[in-house]
Amino acid sequence: MGLKKKSVPMREQPPEVRKHNFLEVPLGYNKEEAILEAQRCLQCPTHPCIDGCPVHINIPRFIKAIKEDDLQKAIDIIHESNLLPAITGRVCPQEDQCQAVCVMGNVGDPVSIGRLERYVADWELEKRKKGEVSLPPKMPPKNKKVAIIGSGPAGLSCAADLAKMGYDVTIFEGFHKTGGVLTYGIPEFRLPKWIVEEEKKFFEQLGVKFQTDVLIGRTLTIKDLFNEKFEAVFIGVGAGLPRFMHIPGENLDNIYSANEFLTRVNLMKAYKFPEYDTPIKVGKRVAVIGGGNVAMDAARTALRLGAEHVYLIYRRSRKEMPAREEEIEHAEQEGIEFMLLTNPIRYIGDENGFVKQAECIKMKLGEEDASGRRRPIPIEGSEFKLDIDQVIVAIGTTPNPIVPKTTEGLKTGRHGTIWVDENLQTSVKGVFAGGDIVTGAATVITAMGAGRKAAASIDKYLKGEL
């Protein structure tokens, strides 16, 4: 059998259909497609993919199991390193990680590892729906309590590992629903919320406790947690604070941070208003500011809510966009109008305070800056006004200051990130941190990697080895 240079494509909802619904865009592999794709894996002895994965899944082994159609074995292998494969199979930037280093990439397409991961995970989710749950092996109870702050990717993966080691783990979440960015941030059409719910149930069966409506720093402090007999704490609260540009008119009505816009839609289900009580404005001409994954999510969400034009305004060129190529392509296919090398400089409102125009300026690219990308420079005299009735600002987030501000002795870095040592321990004994609160805004899988690393450190710490 000759090697297939092209990967097996994944079926998708056509753009014309999907831009009017919130259903998932890629439909997943079926058995034939998955086995065909699995056969493309060379099972090479160097397996660079394992090192390319932030949580070091044994990729060749699980792909071999798919080839043999032994999906139980495949899921068991994935679960050794990652308890959230249905999520990572969907949202990981595999093209920059495992697939970027795949040997097959030298002769053609790399193996579609993410799609195969999703295939196995979805098979297992279907099984769970029928009540067949196979929990990973657990060590006997250690009778030691660990508190996890934040139920996003970092907190969840840390909790899972600690629960498997036999610790008594409680996750504290400020919102009424768990999942962090998986719940409030990533839209339904990229990550269906029933999957996040299923994963929560799975974690509960593993023994992890969830306490929602508790904001650490306000409802309870880290000191309170130690008083409550928790012996170690992991902070995984993310980089949740939205950034604004601080340009005139930015507080006009119908100007949202991406966090607010997405939270209203994803967490509060405003797209089902008035069945659900939370309202959302649906603009006819929407400007989304930014070029990252969150900007793409916001733009595609606005389209699905019924916008006629969605302009994606980004100050550099397409090449510098931080979003995943797949997300950019999906946005283009759906008709998002890219206004590149453009930046808003002020917003103009009507007499009732609603935004009606964005004044923008054209940009050109200059020298490379610290990020290695070419610095955008405004072109004088190129200002123009764009008629719009809604703006979503998606230019990034900064670490949430509530925990650092209310925890004595917790050292922070320049941008409000929490300082940690090589074991992810903070300046406060027994308190560990990982994910976006340490690195600044990054990806789901790097946060999960940090959560796993912190779990290993916490285990050592509680055994007196750290």
Next chain:
Amino acid sequence: MFKILKKEVLAPKTILMETYAPLIAKKAEPGQFIVIRVNEKGERIPLTIADFNREQGTITMVFQEIGKTTNLLGTKNVGDAISDILGPLGNPTETDRYGTVVTIGGGVGIAPVYPLSRKLKSLGNKVISIIGYRSKDFVFWEERMRSSSDELLIATNDGSYGAKGFVTDVLKNLIDKGTHIDRIYAIGPAIMMKAVADLTREYKIKTIVSLNSLMVCGMGMCGACRITVGGETKFTCADGPDFDAHLVNFDELMKRLNTYKKEEKISFEKWKEEVGYGA
């Protein structure tokens, strides 16, 4: 779930509810607020903490039935539960011994003014309270306010009780009489706080207001509650809710409060039809 232990109709459309929320009761301070979600399909709304009892683990909220969520909440009774209560949020009101302090409350804003006045009095301030209602029928907590202030002045819009007019009229009288005032706190509708700010700016009296912005998260991650204060954008939930009244852009606040007027109406009308409200 948070169980309702007590419900009292204080005045028309003005409801007091006490719920069991021991963690919040343990930490709450005057000036802080909660975000509640009544049920699974509910929206998140901020409400001021009107009182708390650390021993019994209870918190008290006082709200006015205006739109769908507050009316729905008003249908809940003792024994029922509220899906979610998050708190205490925001920064506690800064209090100290200033000398003579005027605390001003309008409508349901009077509820949070009560524990604040109590605290200011216990710190050794002379507390003059001015409370304003629409009319006599809407008066509540007069006795509580009297017990927590050295002097209590009441105004009603129509003059059916106390002085006729607004709290600002009473305040202006007080100032014009030559009363020395070291600091003023005002909590109430945005339009009332703006009027107080405009008046006290003239007299250069330090004035603190507690803003009632629209809110979603209550923990600083969404920015729905942002507002311009002294030319800078601040988040009411994380930086406030108290701000220097003379620096707040009230016109912006009032416009932002009106963002969802249309949707609020749709939601309320739909609910009224469903429950046969007013029929």
